[in-house]
Amino acid sequence: MMLNELNLAIVGHANVGKTSLLRTLTQDSHLGSIADKPGTTTHVERITFSLAQNKKIHFYDTPGIEDSIALYDYIRQLDRFNTKSDGIDKLNLFLASPESQHQFEQEAKVIRQLLKSDVAIYVVDVREPVLEKYHDELAILAYSDKPVLAVLNYTASSSPNETNWKTLLARVGIHTIVRFDAVFPSIDGEIRLYQSLLLLIEPAQAILNQWQEKIQQQRASRDYAAKIVIAETLIDVVAYHELVKNNIEAVVKSMQDQVRRREQKAIDDLLSLYQFSVAQESSENMPILQGRFKSDLFNKEALKLMGIHLSKGVISGAAIGAGVDLAVGGITLGSAALIGATIGGIAQTAKHYGARIKQKISGHTNMTIDDAVICFLSLRLLQLKASLNARGHANNMPIVLAKLDENEWKKGKLPKSLQIARAHPNWSTLNHHRYKKHDDQRQEVLEHVANELD
Known part of the structure; x- marks a missing residue:
């Protein structure tokens, strides 16, 4: 029976x-x-x-x-x-x-x-x-x-x-x-x-089979949900724009802080999804956040250690990761124009490129986050996802980020499915005044990006 x-x-x-x-x-x-x-x-x-x-x-x-x-x-x-x-x-x-x-x-x-x-x-x-x-x-x-x-x-x-x-x-x-x-x-x-x-206990065969199937389904569902969390984060950061006329240094610092907070939200969402303690893991066991200077998203040496290729426009120092595109006139300085300035040297670097901007055009500058930083962000979150997939729920030791296989993202170039978001600032929750909550194209891109996160 x-x-x-x-x-x-x-x-x-x-x-x-x-x-x-x-x-x-x-x-x-x-x-x-x-x-x-x-x-x-x-x-x-x-x-x-x-x-x-x-x-x-x-x-x-x-x-x-x-x-x-x-x-x-x-x-x-x-x-x-x-x-x-x-x-x-x-x-x-x-x-x-x-x-x-x-x-x-x-x-x-x-x-x-x-x-x-x-x-x-x-x-x-x-x-x-x-x-x-x-x-x-x-x-x-x-x-x-x-x-x-x-x-x-x-x-x-x-x-x-x-x-x-x-x-x-x-x-x-x-x-x-x-x-x-x-x-x-x-x-x-x-x-x-x-x-x-x-x-x-052979009479429990049906129950145990169902239980194992449920566990496998939960794992698969949670893994895909984690990809959606990461894809949402990447679209938010890729579509993030700030239009400025002056004081580029302050805007860059503000953008950095916004992206750091967005990464923290993604980390907390992943921990919660995998039913780990958000408070404990984020504050005590998270290697992404420990040693802020070494692991910071905007540190050039950290990007290099991850194997991300930086563009020729990189200057010595810690990467700040803010790209510059001119909003009018069809002139672009490229997305790596401001990468590499140290926090203390942002003003000098901004002044250098700011002078070139003023010589060519008057108007707003369109600030975005550089591709290399976004690739770094994607790899960090993918490493965390892989670690949580394999982590036992009784493990109180610090998280060790999983190693990932080589992939195109390590070259510092975004996939085309994600690049589309650059043209849609209304897709980013970081653009509070322009964010459009419901957008069919955004949802389509979101699912496409999530499916590429393997």
Whole structure:
């Protein structure tokens, strides 16, 4: 008989990464509390996902089993005169005892949930040596007569204890074992985890298949949504124009700040999309933002390190990335005219080109963001997307930006689909007074650009 609901109890000793595993499996970094101390999870927390055909899968995050040695001795003492009782009888006798409400209150919560679940996922920290308390813990779990899948956690780096753990698990009759690091998960590790569950509980085949399909659909949908976030950002920056008559230095600085804020919004949108903490990741773990001078969008050396080719108009110093086009008269100085001026030297560079402008024409100057800077922005956001795609939701370490394959964008030249936005200042939210919210052509270009972001 096939199940319509599957109940999975995540169990194990205190501080072995049960909540971390659950965060990664459910792709939600906001779930529960994680800390390097025992007893972080103090009650049973249920996470439910609805599937097709009224099927559901329930994950239960349980407290850690802290005093398994004393508990095992207590359970055996309770039933020492009854030779015919089985394991479930022993556990029920314990749950009815006064100590289940006092000394062993946490362990009682685990056992109650275990008895109501279809299968237990027993989480092991392979960095820990095999101690007597783990023997007793597994003996208690065996009383429940529930199928158990052992997950060897924290396997990203080798541990001399892993073989001993496998030996112990085999000795207590647990032969279904999966290596799966909750902090540095691999796609094939997650697949093997669910395949192992299928072997243990065949009636849940339909639910587990649906759940895996849902996860894959979520990944694909989220990846495309991330491309839309990046494409929106690029169109905003490409279509960004400022018309000025004088004081080019102040306008350039203002444009830089606008683009930096737009990048920050894109970063926050991506973190939120992937269900990571925006406040924590942006302030603590974001390499794009740390070391402002080295990683700034408008730093020429940073562009070079990324492999972006700069035009011949680049001057020494930090790139400011503001292109100059004359709004009237058909004369253009090119988009790289102002790249390369240091922040302190903007006035001198602007004065140099400003003099040429005044000699040729009187009127407004049309300021835009240079192609090279936009290419740099695109690569940074694509690196972040790739990193978030592979990042475990229990990972609290600083984000390491993924490496990308060589592509045309690294040459500092925008694709034609994006260049179209130059002629449409009404497409940019940065042009507040001219922005047109609904535009069919903009939407078409947006989707085209998103599809090129691979």
